[in-house]
Amino acid sequence: xxxxxxxxxxxxxxxxxxAEGWTPERQIEFDAWLKQSTAHRIAFLRVSEAWKxxxxxxxxxxxxxxxxxxxxxGWVWCSLPQDAxxxxxxxxxxxxxxxxxxxxxxxxxxSRALSPRIWRSAAAAVTxxxxxxxxxxxxxxxxxxxxxxxxxxxxxxxxxxxGSHVTLDTGSRIEVAVRADERRIDLIGGDAYFxxxxxxxxxxxxxxxxxxxxxxxxxFYVERDDNGLIVLVTEGKIRLERPAExxxxxxxxxxxxxxxxxxxMSHPTDMEVEETLxxxxxxxxxxxxxxxxxxxxxxxxxxxxxxxxxxxIAGIRIGGHFRLDDVQxxxxxxxxxxxxxxxxxxxxxxxxxxxx
Amino acid sequence: xxxxxxxxxxxxxFTPFDQWFSEQILSxxxxxxxxxxxxWPNMSEIPDLRQDIYVRVYENAKDSRPASxxxxxxxxxxxxxxxxxxxxxxxxxxxxxxVAAFDALVDEVSPERHVGATQELQSLSLAFDxxxxxxxxxxxxxxxxxxxxxxTAERLGLREVAVESQLARGMRTLARAxxxxxxxxxxxxxxxxxxADDDE
Numbered sequence: 001x002x003x004x005x006x007x008x009x010x011x012x013x014x015x016x017x018x019a020e021g022w023t024p025e026r027q028i029e030f031d032a033w034l035k036q037s038t039a040h041r042i043a044f045l046r047v048s049e050a051w052k053x054x055x056x057x058x059x060x061x062x063x064x065x066x067x068x069x070x071x072x073x074g075w076v077w078c079s080l081p082q083d084a085x086x087x088x089x090x091x092x093x094x095x096x097x098x099x100x101x102x103x104x105x106x107x108x109x110x111s112r113a114l115s116p117r118i119w120r121s122a123a124a125a126v127t128x129x130x131x132x133x134x135x136x137x138x139x140x141x142x143x144x145x146x147x148x149x150x151x152x153x154x155x156x157x158x159x160x161x162x163g164s165h166v167t168l169d170t171g172s173r174i175e176v177a178v179r180a181d182e183r184r185i186d187l188i189g190g191d192a193y194f195x196x197x198x199x200x201x202x203x204x205x206x207x208x209x210x211x212x213x214x215x216x217x218x219x220f221y222v223e224r225d226d227n228g229l230i231v232l233v234t235e236g237k238i239r240l241e242r243p244a245e246x247x248x249x250x251x252x253x254x255x256x257x258x259x260x261x262x263x264x265m266s267h268p269t270d271m272e273v274e275e276t277l278x279x280x281x282x283x284x285x286x287x288x289x290x291x292x293x294x295x296x297x298x299x300x301x302x303x304x305x306x307x308x309x310x311x312x313i314a315g316i317r318i319g320g321h322f323r324l325d326d327v328q329x330x331x332x333x334x335x336x337x338x339x340x341x342x343x344x345x346x347x348x349x350x351x352x353x354x355x356x
Numbered sequence: 357x358x359x360x361x362x363x364x365x366x367x368x369x370f371t372p373f374d375q376w377f378s379e380q381i382l383s384x385x386x387x388x389x390x391x392x393x394x395x396w397p398n399m400s401e402i403p404d405l406r407q408d409i410y411v412r413v414y415e416n417a418k419d420s421r422p423a424s425x426x427x428x429x430x431x432x433x434x435x436x437x438x439x440x441x442x443x444x445x446x447x448x449x450x451x452x453x454x455v456a457a458f459d460a461l462v463d464e465v466s467p468e469r470h471v472g473a474t475q476e477l478q479s480l481s482l483a484f485d486x487x488x489x490x491x492x493x494x495x496x497x498x499x500x501x502x503x504x505x506x507x508t509a510e511r512l513g514l515r516e517v518a519v520e521s522q523l524a525r526g527m528r529t530l531a532r533a534x535x536x537x538x539x540x541x542x543x544x545x546x547x548x549x550x551x552a553d554d555d556e
Contacts, residue, residue, distance in 0.1 A: 003407035007528055015524035018498065019505040019516065038411045042377070045370070049378045050531035054480060054499050069496045321479075 003039070010043035014051070149173040150190070153301045153325065155279065163197035164204060169223075169279050170301045170324075178202075191223035191230075193280055211258055212241040218252075221277060228259035232268070232276055284322045291316045294330075295351070302327055303347070310353040313340055373418060380425035381413055385535035387426075388433060395437065405440070409433045483533030487526050494519050495526040 013030055016022065034041050150156045150168045157167045161178050168174065172190025177183075183204045185194070196204045198217030206213040206222050208229040213222055218236025222229060231240060237251035240258070248263060250256045255276075257264045268276070271287060278285040284301075286294045292314040299305045301324050308314050316338055322330050327349075334340040334351065343350040388409070392402045413432050422428035484492060493512055497503045498519075505523075509516045 003403040006407070007403075007531070008524075011524040011528040011531070012521075014527055015520045018523065019520050021505075021516070038414050039407050041374070042407070042410045042414060045374055045378050046382060046531050046535065047527050048370075049382055050527060050534040051499065053534050054484075054495070054530050056480070069493050 001039075003043075006039055006043045007046075009033070010040065010047050013044060014047045145175040145177045145186075147173065147175050152303055155282070155324075160197075162199060162202070162204075165195040167193040167195075167280055169193075187222055187224050187229075189224060191221065193219070193221045193277065195219045196236075210243050214239040214241060214247075220250075223276075228257070230276075231256045231258075232273065234273070234277075278321075279324065282324050284324055285320075286322075287319045288317050289319065290314065291318060291334075291351075294318055298322075298327060298330060301325070304349060305347075306331075306349045306351060308351045310351070313338075313351065313353050316340075373421075376421060377414060377417075381410065381417075381429055382535060384426055384429055388429060389535075391430065391433065405436070409436050412436060479533045480530065483529050487529060490514070490518075491522045491526045494522040495530070498523055 013033065016026065017030065034044065148156070148158050148166070148168060150170055150172050152171050155167065155169060157165060159165055160176060160183070162183055164183070166174065166176075166185070169191045172192055173188040174192060175186040175188060177185075179202075181202060183199070183202050185204070185206045187206055187208050194204070194206060194215070196215045196217050196219065200216050204215045204217075206215075208222065208224045211229060213220070213231050215236070215238045218238060219234045220236075220238050221232040221234070231238065231250055232255045233250050233252050235252050237249055240248045240250055240256055240263070242258070242263075245263075248256065248265075250265070253267055255266050255268050257266070275285045275287060284294075284297055286297075292308060295306045295308060304327075306327070318333075318338075320330075320333065331342045331349065335342050339354045341352045341354045343352065385406070388406060389402065392405060393399065396402060396405065409429070409432055412435075413429055416432070417425075417428065484495065487495065490512070494508055494514075497508045497511060498505070503511065505516055505519050508514075509519045512519070514522075
């Protein structure tokens with residue numbers, strides 16, 4: 001019996017078992033079916049587990065009234081064929097006509113009203129970035145180091161000579177100096193994920209400007225941007241050192257953000273961790289993210305940049321799961337799920353509000 | 357209450373080992389499937405291979421649970437693939453090399469074990485939306501609203517047996533979404549076509 005046939009049988013048993021008409025006779029039949037093969041048992045386990053987890057879908061439906069089944073638009077759902085032209089024409093493609101694997105998928109949760117607050121805080125962030133850029137002097141003394149870099153859209157994993165692994169995100173650069181007493185990485189730009197080989201005698205130090213992230217054997221992520229840096233620890237702990245400040249320990253599950261205003265610690269949820277680290281699996285994840293932020297993230301991976309020409313759409317909240325190279329999918333979603341026009345003009349993609 | 361009864365049924369079916377298997381083995385299905393896609397040239401064989409791997413893990417782990425379930429799962433996968441290659445002799449050399457190089461691959465395949473909640477909800481919602489209208493209603497009322505089969509049938513004006521069959525077909529699609537293995541879907545989908553049965 002093929003696994004598909006077993007899957008069909010297991011689902012049928014499952015549905016039958018959920019119903020009122022379940023009898024002792026059926027139970028005996030069912031027990032016999034389960035005993036017949038381990039594959040049956042496992043298939044039934046799978047369906048039951050899926051049933052359990054499907055209950056979670058209660059959460060992301062917004063403004064749901066009890067008793068009502070969410071519209072397909074409760075999540076804006078679209079599937080894209082490889083052919084970008086066809087997808088841009090906005091044609092809806094039935095997922096079952098194409099094997100699901102060959103279909104790139106996108107989800108967006110319901111949009112909310114535009115918030116002027118978001119726009120104001122974006123403006124504040126830009127101001128802060130400019131100030132920080134002026135305030136921070138570029139600190140870097142060239143050693144005889146090994147340098148690794150990634151181009152736009154590239155993600156690269158490097159094994160260092162001490163056995164540690166570094167995964168560089170798009171447009172990033174590090175300088176590596178492995179010495180007898182210290183393993184030193186300078187993060188010159190961008191962001192990277194570090195999996196540090198244990199070596200208590202040689203601390204592993206990631207430097208961003210004058211801040212140092214010191215680890216012995218652990219896994220963590222460091223992002224350098226115009227404002228400062230973000231450190232997210234996924235395993236073990238690190239020590240964050242800054243000049244004239246006492247060192248701060250950051251342990252697994254915690255995130256430290258350092259910018260002009262100081263150091264802030266937080267404990268991101270699993271979902272937030274995934275948003276930060278999704279790129280390592282080739283995905284960008286957004287959850288209730290302002291369009292302006294999502295566009296900025298995407299633009300890091302592509303040469304053809306998206307530009308929001310109309311401030312009134314910058315605050316639209318989107319959610320979704322996109323392949324890094326699937327800008328077309330992202331654009332298709334914007335066009336079909338939101339009042340947004342997409343205009344490809346030369347080397348730019350201009351986003352404007354669509355008047356309806 | 358309806359739900360209490362259901363809970364009792366499930367308890368009667370599942371042993372603590374089943375529970376362990378769901379949590380520690382089935383939860384790696386996304387990584388496992390990705391690994392199989394990487395190393396196995398024939399995509400249509402993957403659901404069957406995966407099933408064989410699960411059966412082997414289940415039977416070998418029953419008496420003494422491995423300390424590292426994930427490593428055990430992938431070691432089992434490698435052994436099984438190696439056996440298949442030996443037997444079939446038609447698999448390309450690349451496949452052989454990739455299977456052997458699996459240690460490097462496992463790290464690469466899934467760096468995060470603990471994340472995935474958003475992804476899971478999203479693929480669930482996608483799968484849910486891919487169901488026919490009738491099937492969507494049935495699954496939603498049964499699972500989220502907690503209606504019984506009879507209540508669901510009344511609410512939707514369907515016969516109970518229709519509710520049951522819709523639930524079965526919906527769960528099949530959702531199981532594939534939950535475990536991220538949207539591969540074997542092709543064969544399963546040939547036997548039914550969501551949407552085709554939408555007679556309302």
